[in-house]
Amino acid sequence: MKNTIKIIVLAFLAGFGGSYTFYRLVVKPEIASNQRDAQFNTVSYDSTVPLISGSRTTSTSSSSAISAATVDFSDAAAKATQSVVYINSISQGVSYSYWDWFFGEGGGNRTQVSSGSGVIFTTDGYIVTNNHVVETAERIEVNYNKQVYPAELIGTDPSTDLAVIKIKATDLPAITLGSSKNIQVGEWVIAVGNPYSLSSTVTAGIVSAKGRRIGILEDKFPIESFIQTDAAINPGNSGGALVNKLGELVGINSAILSRTGSYTGYAFAIPIDIAKKVFNDLVKYGVSQKAFFGGNVVEYDYENAKKYDLPTNVKSFNGVLLEQLDRDGTAMQAGLKLGDVITKINNVDVNSQSEFEEELSYHNPGDKITFTYYREGKPGTVTLTLVNQNGTTEIIKRKILTDTSLGAQLEGTRYGVKVFKIKDSSVFKQIGLPENFTIVAINRQRVKEPEEISEFFSKFKGRGYIYGVNSSKQQVEIPFVIR
Numbered sequence: 423m424k425n426t427i428k429i430i431v432l433a434f435l436a437g438f439g440g441s442y443t444f445y446r447l448v449v450k451p452e453i454a455s456n457q458r459d460a461q462f463n464t465v466s467y468d469s470t471v472p473l474i475s476g477s478r479t480t481s482t483s484s485s486s487a488i489s490a491a492t493v494d495f496s497d498a499a500a501k502a503t504q505s506v507v508y509i510n511s512i513s514q515g516v517s518y519s520y521w522d523w524f525f526g527e528g529g530g531n532r533t534q535v536s537s538g539s540g541v542i543f544t545t546d547g548y549i550v551t552n553n554h555v556v557e558t559a560e561r562i563e564v565n566y567n568k569q570v571y572p573a574e575l576i577g578t579d580p581s582t583d584l585a586v587i588k589i590k591a592t593d594l595p596a597i598t599l600g601s602s603k604n605i606q607v608g609e610w611v612i613a614v615g616n617p618y619s620l621s622s623t624v625t626a627g628i629v630s631a632k633g634r635r636i637g638i639l640e641d642k643f644p645i646e647s648f649i650q651t652d653a654a655i656n657p658g659n660s661g662g663a664l665v666n667k668l669g670e671l672v673g674i675n676s677a678i679l680s681r682t683g684s685y686t687g688y689a690f691a692i693p694i695d696i697a698k699k700v701f702n703d704l705v706k707y708g709v710s711q712k713a714f715f716g717g718n719v720v721e722y723d724y725e726n727a728k729k730y731d732l733p734t735n736v737k738s739f740n741g742v743l744l745e746q747l748d749r750d751g752t753a754m755q756a757g758l759k760l761g762d763v764i765t766k767i768n769n770v771d772v773n774s775q776s777e778f779e780e781e782l783s784y785h786n787p788g789d790k791i792t793f794t795y796y797r798e799g800k801p802g803t804v805t806l807t808l809v810n811q812n813g814t815t816e817i818i819k820r821k822i823l824t825d826t827s828l829g830a831q832l833e834g835t836r837y838g839v840k841v842f843k844i845k846d847s848s849v850f851k852q853i854g855l856p857e858n859f860t861i862v863a864i865n866r867q868r869v870k871e872p873e874e875i876s877e878f879f880s881k882f883k884g885r886g887y888i889y890g891v892n893s894s895k896q897q898v899e900i901p902f903v904i905r
Contacts, residue, residue: 615662716751
């Protein structure tokens with residue numbers, strides 16, 4: 423037994439001694455070498471050295487930094503935060519089964535609440551936010567200054583991801599509007615919003631790029647010319663403010679580019695110049711006025727030049743390439759041809775598809791504009807009249823039918839008839855139709871006009887079903903009984 427213990431002790435000491443020797447002779451010198459290689463350089467700051475604030479300096483110092491005074495956003499933040507609100511978008515997820523057909527009990531409800539931000543545009547309660555913040559809402563609430571206000575949806579524009587809502591309040595601190603055309607890449611900006619339900623959060627960054635087209639808008643005629651920034655924007659910031667150093671609104675925060683769903687350094691805002699036009703249209707007409715020229719353009723670059731047999735040995739590819747023309751459209755009537763390179767709209771340079779679409783978005787149907795273009799290396803100009811999506815020069819206005827007998831408002835859409843502002847006494851409420859439901863068919867008969875809904879329910883008795891799309895874009899069949 424004693425011999426065994428001695429052997430174990432000697433083995434332990436031998437192993438320990440070998441390990442220690444290996445550590446001293448091999449491992450420790452290597453660690454020391456690596457530490458020397460990975461040593462961080464220390465940085466000292468001399469407060470007496472003139473610092474750069476985005477412009478050239480005459481200082482002869484070999485190093486430069488950004489002065490703390492030049493990146494003090496306290497004044498801008500104080501101006502902006504008082505004009506940014508917290509928005510709750512509330513909907514009832516409704517499920518239906520065929521048991522409802524027999525017992526008429528309606529579907530099972532589950533309340534869904536999503537949040538976002540909004541910016542006060544006028545002192546009397548008009549607020550701009552993102553369309554995706556409120557598009558699924560059956561009820562909208564605005565939290566501001568420790569009060570909760572019910573909000574009315576004035577209008578939406580999916581093509582720019584903008585919406586306007588209104589609360590009943592006065593003397594609100596409307597934000598100061600700036601200009602997105604004047605903002606420069608590299609300029610400091612701050613984002614104000616309510617990420618992850620953290621109200622009045624301010625983050626700072628720079629304008630990383632302008633005129634970004636990232637392909638996130640699902641509308642048939644999207645307008646994407648985003649301001650890209652590295653100011654931290656996260657879920658809940660949507661609809662909030664992007665402001666410059668003076669506290670002026672230059673963009674409406676809309677999207678992030680991320681694989682995780684959280685901020686990764688790429689955030690995008692809708693330029694305020696686009697937002698102002700959409701706001702005025704929605705308040706005045708209920709819908710945004712889209713202007714079309716009768717064609718489509720793509721990027722003018724090496725690949726597209728080669729595709730259209732245009733010269734590829736040019737110094738620079740300035741302009742956009744006309745790649746599609748509507749038959750008998752205004753562009754074709756004005757004499758434009760496929761492969762024309764459009765370089766200006768009314769003397770404003772357009773060097774990308776996003777710049778072209780942004781400049782066009784400032785106009786209304788009926789406006790006359792001038793294109794400057796090149797064809798076979800020769801310059802030319804053409805003047806044409808913009809039209810609406812129906813091919814006319816008329817201003818399109820939102821048409822709403824208020825049916826007092828049904829106790830609701832009806833509006834014809836591209837897909838069917840939208841029903842909203844449903845009263846408690848309404849037959850729609852009795853059969854379980856949710857707010858902002860779009861009726862596509864009744865008893866397998868397609869409906870397109872509000873009058874068709876009114877006529878059907880004024881006469882029908884018995885069992886039936888409604889097929890349509892709820893505010894969450896879910897296809898739903900709702901069985902009902904009218905006695």
